[in-house]
Amino acid sequence: MVERGRWLFSRPGALLASARDWRVLETELPLLAARYGTLHLPVEILSANQDRIVGGRHAEYLAAHLAGAHRVDVDDAGHQLMSSHTAQVAAAVQRAVARVSP
Numbered sequence: 001m002v003e004r005g006r007w008l009f010s011r012p013g014a015l016l017a018s019a020r021d022w023r024v025l026e027t028e029l030p031l032l033a034a035r036y037g038t039l040h041l042p043v044e045i046l047s048a049n050q051d052r053i054v055g056g057r058h059a060e061y062l063a064a065h066l067a068g069a070h071r072v073d074v075d076d077a078g079h080q081l082m083s084s085h086t087a088q089v090a091a092a093v094q095r096a097v098a099r100v101s102p
Helices: 001-009 012-034 057-067 086-100
Strands: 044-048 070-074
Touching: 044 057, 044 086, 057 070, 070 086
Parallel strands: 044 070
Antiparallel strands: none
């Protein structure tokens, strides 16, 4: 699964789109992060231990700054958890829904 993701990400169009995203994040991410403390909603953070695109530090930061966030470290996982670890992703969605459902 990690190899397939690497192939998809290395396409010229995907690389260009990613570069544009990162460029925007330089200015926009600090503005967004400054408001994390104002959010009051169920947050599930899945952190993949083999993710070379978004590392574990992002999950650590989110967990520390989002009140009530629930973090799960997923072993043997790369960036595309939705494709490779569907059971863990579905369980995270169910946990979030359970926290807001009467």
